[in-house]
Structures are given as C-alpha cells and as structure tokens.
Amino acid sequence: MTDREQAPQSVKDAQLASYQVDNRGQGMTTDQGIPVQDTDNSLKAGDRGPTLLEDFHFREKIMRFDHERIPERVVHARGSGAHGYFQLYESLAEYTSADFLCDPSLRTPVFVRFSTVQGSRGSADTVRDVRGFATKFYTRQGNFDLVGNNMPVFFIQDAIKFPDVIHAVKPEPHNEIPQAASAHDTFWDFVSLQPETMHHVMWLMSDRALPRSYAMMQGFGVHTFRLINAEGRSTFVKFHWIPKLGTHSLVWDEAQKIAGKDPDFNRRDLWEAIESGNHPEYELGLQLFTEEEAARLDFDVLDPTKLIPEEIIPVRRVGKLVLDRNPDNFFAETEQIAFCVQNVVPGIGFTDDPLLQGRLFSYLDTQLTRLGGPNFAQIPINRPVAPVHNHQQDGFHFDAVPAREANYHPNSISGNTPTPQGDRGYVHYPSQVAGPKLRLRPESFADHYSQAAMFWNSMSPWEKKHIVAAYRFELGRVVRKEIRQRMVEHLNRIDNDLAVAVAQGLGVAAPEKVTDNPGGRSPALSQAIEPKDKPLGRKVAILVADGVDAASVTPLVETLKAQGAVPELLAPVDGAVTAADGTPLPVDRAIVTVASVLYDAVVVPDGTAAAELICGDGYAVHFVAEAYKHAKPVAFIGAGAMVRTAANLPAGDAAAEAGVLTSGAGAPDEDFLGQLVTAVAAHRFFERPVDAVSA
Ligand code: HDD
Numbered sequence: 110m111t112d113r114e115q116a117p118q119s120v121k122d123a124q125l126a127s128y129q130v131d132n133r134g135q136g137m138t139t140d141q142g143i144p145v146q147d148t149d150n151s152l153k154a155g156d157r158g159p160t161l162l163e164d165f166h167f168r169e170k171i172m173r174f175d176h177e178r179i180p181e182r183v184v185h186a187r188g189s190g191a192h193g194y195f196q197l198y199e200s201l202a203e204y205t206s207a208d209f210l211c212d213p214s215l216r217t218p219v220f221v222r223f224s225t226v227q228g229s230r231g232s233a234d235t236v237r238d239v240r241g242f243a244t245k246f247y248t249r250q251g252n253f254d255l256v257g258n259n260m261p262v263f264f265i266q267d268a269i270k271f272p273d274v275i276h277a278v279k280p281e282p283h284n285e286i287p288q289a290a291s292a293h294d295t296f297w298d299f300v301s302l303q304p305e306t307m308h309h310v311m312w313l314m315s316d317r318a319l320p321r322s323y324a325m326m327q328g329f330g331v332h333t334f335r336l337i338n339a340e341g342r343s344t345f346v347k348f349h350w351i352p353k354l355g356t357h358s359l360v361w362d363e364a365q366k367i368a369g370k371d372p373d374f375n376r377r378d379l380w381e382a383i384e385s386g387n388h389p390e391y392e393l394g395l396q397l398f399t400e401e402e403a404a405r406l407d408f409d410v411l412d413p414t415k416l417i418p419e420e421i422i423p424v425r426r427v428g429k430l431v432l433d434r435n436p437d438n439f440f441a442e443t444e445q446i447a448f449c450v451q452n453v454v455p456g457i458g459f460t461d462d463p464l465l466q467g468r469l470f471s472y473l474d475t476q477l478t479r480l481g482g483p484n485f486a487q488i489p490i491n492r493p494v495a496p497v498h499n500h501q502q503d504g505f506h507f508d509a510v511p512a513r514e515a516n517y518h519p520n521s522i523s524g525n526t527p528t529p530q531g532d533r534g535y536v537h538y539p540s541q542v543a544g545p546k547l548r549l550r551p552e553s554f555a556d557h558y559s560q561a562a563m564f565w566n567s568m569s570p571w572e573k574k575h576i577v578a579a580y581r582f583e584l585g586r587v588v589r590k591e592i593r594q595r596m597v598e599h600l601n602r603i604d605n606d607l608a609v610a611v612a613q614g615l616g617v618a619a620p621e622k623v624t625d626n627p628g629g630r631s632p633a634l635s636q637a638i639e640p641k642d643k644p645l646g647r648k649v650a651i652l653v654a655d656g657v658d659a660a661s662v663t664p665l666v667e668t669l670k671a672q673g674a675v676p677e678l679l680a681p682v683d684g685a686v687t688a689a690d691g692t693p694l695p696v697d698r699a700i701v702t703v704a705s706v707l708y709d710a711v712v713v714p715d716g717t718a719a720a721e722l723i724c725g726d727g728y729a730v731h732f733v734a735e736a737y738k739h740a741k742p743v744a745f746i747g748a749g750a751m752v753r754t755a756a757n758l759p760a761g762d763a764a765a766e767a768g769v770l771t772s773g774a775g776a777p778d779e780d781f782l783g784q785l786v787t788a789v790a791a792h793r794f795f796e797r798p799v800d801a802v803s804a
Pocket residue numbers: 182183184185188222223224240241242243256257258262263267268269271330331332413446447448464467468471472473475476
C-alpha cells in the first residue's frame with residue numbers, strides 16, 4: 110500500500126486526534142485549568158454547614174452537568190456510527206469529475222451513522238422501522254454527505270408533507286404513546302389518506318424493516334442524483350450500498366423480544382464486529398442512466414416513491430466502504446455529526462425531485478437548533494479535511510481564530526483573498542427550468558399502486574406471509590375501525606389476495622376484487638435470493654452443563670470460528686462447567702443473562718448428564734424451542750438430542766426437519782460440521798410449521 114492510499118484517512122484521523130483529550134494519568138483541573146483539591150465534598154461553612162457560593166468547582170461541575178443534553182434529532186434520534194474508508198475500484202471520470210470517484214488509489218475517510226427513524230434517543234434498536242444509512246465522505250474537495258435509508262423509496266413525494274408523515278408516525282400528541290412504533294391510529298390514519306405512501310409502507314411491513322445487523326442491510330440514496338463529468342455532461346444516478354454479508358432480517362416476534370432483552374442489539378453488534386476485526390463492508394452500487402432512458406420508463410425518476418428495477422437498469426458496483434474504527438466518544442462524534450443533504454462536491458449534483466429539494470433546506474436548518482448555532486461545521490467530526498477559507502465569521506461557538514484584516518470581498522487589504530475559484534469551484538448543473546408557479550403534483554407522479562404491487566409480486570411465499578402478518582399486527586393495533594377498513598381498500602387496489610388475507614386477520618369485511626394487480630415483478634427485491642453461503646458474523650449458542658462431552662464441543666467452536674461465525678458457550682451458571690472427563694470448560698455467559706433471540710443458531714452437544722440438566726432447565730428448553738420457532742438452525746449431538754424431545758419440536762417431514770441437524774455421539778465428523786456451517790450460513794428455514802410451536 111502506498112503512502113498516498115493511506116494519506117486521506119490519516120489526515121482525518123490526525124485532525125480528530127488533535128482534538129482528543131486523554132485524561133488518563135492526569136491530575137484533575139477545572140475548565141479554567143485550575144488544579145482541583147477535592148471533588149467529593151462541596152465547600153461548607155463548618156462540617157455540617159451550608160454550601161458556599163464561593164465554591165467555584167462545585168458550581169462549574171453542576172453547571173456543566175445541567176447542560177449536558179442537546180436536543181435529540183427530530184427524526185433518526187436513535188443511532189450508532191463508525192469510522193472507515195471508501196475506495197473506488199476503477200475511475201468513473203467518464204461520468205463525474207468528483208475526485209474521490211476518479212482516483213482508485215485514494216482512500217477517502219468516512220463516518221457512517223445508522224439509525225431508526227421513529228424512536229427517541231434511548232429507544233430500542235429492533236423496532237419495525239426504516240433505518241437511516243448516512244455517510245459523510247471527507248473528500249479532498251470537501252464533504253459529500255449521502256444521507257440515505259435502507260429502503261429505496263420514501264413515504265411521500267413532496268417535502269412539504271414531511272412534518273405530516275413524521276407527526277403521524279411519532280408517538281401520539283395527547284399521551285406520547287407508543288414509543289418507536291408505527292402500530293397506532295395516527296400513522297395509519299395518515300397513510301390511508303395519503304396513498305402515495307403505499308409503496309414505502311409495503312417495504313415497512315416487510316422483513317426489510319427488521320435488519321439482523323447494520324452490516325447485513327442495504328442502503329439507498331433514494332433520489333435520482335446527477336453525476337457531472339469534466340465536460341459538463343450529466344448522467345442520472347441512483348446510489349446503492351450492498352452489504353458484503355448479504356441482506357438478512359429478524360422475525361417480528363424475535364425483534365419484539367430483543368427490544369426487551371437487549372435494546373442495543375444492532376448497536377452492540379456493530380461495535381463488537383469492529384472491535385473483533387470483522388469490519389462491516391459494503392459495495393457502492395450505481396444505477397447510471399441518461400435523460401432519454403429516464404424518459405422511456407413508465408414512471409417519473411423524480412418521484413421518490415418509485416424505484417428503478419435492477420432488471421431494467423443494472424447496478425454497477427464501483428467501490429467499497431469499510432467500517433474499521435469505533436468512535437472514541439459517542440457524543441463528540443456520533444451525536445454531533447451533522448449530515449446535510451446539500452453537502453455535495455464538484456461532479457455530483459441534484460435533480461428537481463421535490464422531496465430532495467426540500468431536504469436541501471431542512472438539514473442545514475435543523476443543525477442550528479440541534480447543535481446550537483451556525484458554527485457546527487467547526488465541530489471536529491464535521492470538519493472537512495479540505496481547507497476552509499471564506500469570510501463567514503462569529504456566532505455561538507466560533508472556534509476558528511482567523512488571522513486576517515479583510516473580512517469581505519472584494520478587498521485590497523488581503524490581496525483580494527480568499528478568492529472565488531470560478532470553474533474550479535462547485536458549478537451547479539445548468540438544467541433548463543421554465544413554467545408557471547403552481548402548487549400541484551405532476552400527473553407523472555399519480556400512480557401509487559403499481560410499484561407497491563411490484564414489490565408484493567416479487568416476494569417469496571414466506572416473505573408474503575410475513576408482510577400479511579405485519580399488516581395484521583399493525584392494523585390490529587389501530588382502534589378506529591374506519592381506518593382499518595380504508596387500509597384494506599387500498600391494499601385491494603394492490604392485490605386482492607393480500608387485502609383478503611389482511612382483512613381476515615382484522616375481522617373486517619374481505620373486499621371483492623375490483624382491479625387486476627397492477628404490478629410487474631423485480632426478482633432482485635426479494636431477500637430469498639440473497640447469497641447465503643457464509644456464516645460470517647452469525648452468533649451460535651452452544652448449550653453446555655456439567656457432564657458435557659468436551660470432545661463434541663471443541664471441534665464445533667473451532668470450525669465455527671474458522672468460518673467467521675461467533676460461537677458462545679452458555680451454561681446454567683457462569684464460570685466453568687466440568688466436562689465428563691473432568692476437565693473444566695470455561696463458559697461465556699450464564700444462559701439466564703441472554704436469550705435465544707440474541708443468537709442465530711443453537712447447538713446442544715453430547716453428554717448424558719449435561720443433556721439431563723438442560724432438559725430440567727425450563728429456560729434452556731425454551732431457548733431451543735424458541736430458536737426453532739424463529740426458523741433458526743438447531744443442532745443436537747449424541748445425547749443432546751434429548752433436548753430436542755424435551756422442546757417438543759415438530760418432526761416427521763422435510764419441512765419440519767429443515768435446518769434441524771443431528772449427529773451421533775462423541776466428536777462430530779466433518780460431514781456434520783459442514784452441514785452445520787451451511788445451515789448457519791442459510792440463516793433461516795421458513796418452510797418450518799412454526800405456528801403451533803409454543804415458545
Ligand atoms: Fe431526513 C435526518 C434520511 C427525507 C429532514 N434523514 C435524517 C437522517 C437520515 C435521513 C438517515 C439521519 C442522519 C443522521 O444520522 O444524523 N430523510 C432521509 C431520507 C429521506 C429523508 C433517505 C428521503 C429520501 N428528511 C427527509 C425530508 C425532510 C427530512 C423530506 C424534511 C423536509 N432528516 C430531516 C431532518 C433531520 C433528518 C429533520 C433530522 C436530524 C438531521 O436532519 O440532522 O433535517
């Protein structure tokens with residue numbers, strides 16, 4: 110690797126490092142640098158007397174504490190972030206003049222923040238919601254912020270509706286219930302009255318709204334943007350992030366339970382993956398197309414409720430994003446990072462998508478309140494690595510110390526600098542605009558059902574089942590019957606089978622078919638086709654107890670680790686279990702401190718005494734039954750099969766046995782270990798008859 114490849118990332122690292130304060134090994138001082146004598150006792154008049162106003166250390170300490178909170182983000186308040194880099198595969202100079210998209214030898218430093226939309230800062234990670242996927246590229250030409258989501262479309266077509274959709278989905282105004290959930294009247298009231306939401310809501314009801322991991326989630330820029338090359342030629346572009354680990358989801362029952370067992374599930378997973386060197390990786394994909402190609406599509410590319418099927422315009426993979434460093438301080442970095450959709454560099458431009466146009470105002474504006482003034486770009490995490498020179502000045506928290514006499518342009522005092530850079534500066538793409546000023550939606554935005562139907566038609570049977578269950582759950586929580594009925598009528602315009610299935614679950618009248626399903630199919634939209642060949646990052650619980658056969662445990666652990674999975678030994682109590690041969694086997698956690706929902710698979714090794722202990726532990730038996738119910742691989746070695754019987758797992762046909770592995774006594778052979786790795790990689794076995802499993 111050349112110095113050049115390393116350079117930009119280390120520039121940002123060096124910049125951040127220059128702000129880092131290392132308190133370790135230091136004596137305590139006040140904010141003014143005055144040495145502190147004692148921080149445990151306030152200064153009093155006499156040992157039982159009143160605290161004195163003179164105690165400047167006490168007053169400073171309490172004053173700082175009283176003002177620790179800043180307003181949380183209006184949306185996307187709950188999030189976690191990481192540092193990393195972006196590197197291109199080959200030059201895109203044919204399409205763009207953006208430096209970081211033309212030079213494959215550059216490593217552009219990035220900070221990525223993942224988030225949920227609805228909940229407050231302290232809400233759970235695994236709620237049914239859209240996930241934010243916001244990337245700040247610190248390029249040599251300034252910051253480029255790609256502020257996307259894990260779904261390629263949005264609820265609304267015009268930014269003026271954003272406050273409405275967010276008010277509707279957030280907790281209801283009279284009682285602030287529910288937290289981080291869309292299953293309530295105001296959301297579905299709005300949705301049922303604003304049919305442009307239909308396509309995005311279909312995504313929200315799908316498994317995409319329950320990502321297993323941020324490292325197993327796609328990202329999308331949503332809008333059509335432009336790339337502009339050095340000759341000024343524009344090409345339309347849709348941005349995609351494609352996770353190396355594939356796109357995988359939780360199931361709804363599991364997601365709800367995780368919200369209680371470990372509300373930090375996705376945050377912890379991201380943190381631990383980076384700490385353990387399993388750096389999350391994504392490829393940047395581009396759908397590139399001309400205005401003529403756009404004109405031939407049967408929808409408007411300026412409408413953010415529509416996606417361009419990959420089968421029509423393929424996704425070209427052009428570079429990779431690697432997240433390789435956790436933040437040093439959550440507040441300083443993850444909380445204070447300010448993404449702004451208007452942050453683009455030369456070579457990247459906007460289109461007239463009315464949602465995008467509104468966002469160009471909102472993000473800059475929101476930072477004023479959130480970060481307390483106009484100088485938020487000077488906060489270390491927001492500072493570009495590109496030099497900043499202009500005549501902007503003053504305001505709250507102005508950290509720069511400009512050495513200059515002229516603070517205006519033109520000037521003769523400072524040699525007329527800093528100087529506007531003409532063609533080397535950012536040139537807005539000179540698209541033609543003309544027309545009367547009107548408040549209306551274009552006719553080309555009028556179809557709200559075809560792509561919702563396309564999404565539905567593209568799903569596998571198990572994905573469809575999950576979508577129906579999600580509508581039933583969400584609408585089942587809606588109190589007002591007329592809202593449920595309105596939604597079923599909309600669903601009927603998408604697909605009669607869907608509407609009937611949802612209606613049956615809600616106890617409302619099943620609608621007659623009024624139209625044919627208006628959608629086509631885009632096979633690329635189904636998660637069923639995701640690559641499932643590697644178990645990378647999957648957590649496997651190995652249930653052990655005293656008397657376990659150590660020979661059946663060791664090869665499991667070694668094989669799973671070698672394949673990039675994360676095996677953990679769980680036992681009735683923490684510490685160590687004594688294996689059948691008398692050796693102590695260290696355990697990772699007591700089983701009661703975790704739950705099956707926090708793992709992707711479960712294995713019960715051999716050892717009669719251990720299996721008997723596990724069979725007698727209701728929590729452990731439930732662990733296995735619940736993993737089965739959530740369609741996860743379950744494996745039993747030798748006497749471990751007693752737990753299968755205790756958990757009362759369905760058996761007898763291929764569907765019931767899918768992903769259920771058994772091995773003879775003692776050390777498992779290569780064949781079994783291979784099957785286990787394949788099953789863990791496959792992730793879920795949705796063909797199982799799980800509805801009757803009580804767990
Ligand atoms: Fe937004 C935050 C993504 C439409 C107004 N938005 C925010 C974040 C993400 C998105 C990922 C969190 C960034 C972070 O981690 O700090 N938003 C989207 C996407 C949209 C979208 C993909 C549609 C394609 N947003 C949208 C509209 C508006 C906003 C139409 C307003 C007109 N969004 C905001 C905001 C936030 C924000 C209020 C809150 C905090 C912030 O910006 O920094 O300005």
